[in-house]
Amino acid sequence: MRESLEKMLAKGVDNALLRFxxxxxxxxxxxxxxxxxxxxxxxxxxxxxxxxxxxxxxAHQAQGDLIAARQAWQQGLDAAKAHGDKQAEKEMTVFLKKLDKAQH
Structure with a gap:
């Protein structure tokens, strides 16, 4: 899977879906x-x-960069709310709450 995506990128195909x-x-x-x-x-x-x-x-959380993780999830929350993506909104809300608990 990843190899074929890497080949597409190498050929100059570059878009959000490929990067995702x-x-x-x-x-x-x-x-x-x-x-x-x-x-x-x-x-x-x-x-x-x-x-x-x-x-x-x-990805940021896995690297221990909790500040970047928080920023990504907050931006993602805004995007999810703007699009009515309830599932992503719920998940990122939970991630942020867990981050808050871990930091206290």
Whole structure:
């Protein structure tokens, strides 16, 4: 899966969906740093992509960057609310609450 996405990127195809797929693939493989690079590009392409914000926050959290995780989830929450994406909104609200509890 990831190899074919990497080949597309190498050929010059670059868009939010491709970057989301690469980011998710890297995150699933445990490489949060590489995932964060692709997920950041994804939200640069499409700031309303709430699922990408959610995974970007997870990638930052996995690297121990809780400030960046919080920022990603807050931006994702705004995107989810603007689009009526209730599921992503609920999930990121929970992530932020857990982050708050962990920091107190």
């Amino acid at each position: 797929g690469l980011g998710k693939s890297w995150l699933d493989e445990g490489n949060a740093a590489e995932a964060a690079v692709h997920l950041q590009r994804c939200v640069d392409f499409d700031p309303k992509y709430s699922a990408a914000w959610k995974l970007l926050g997870k």
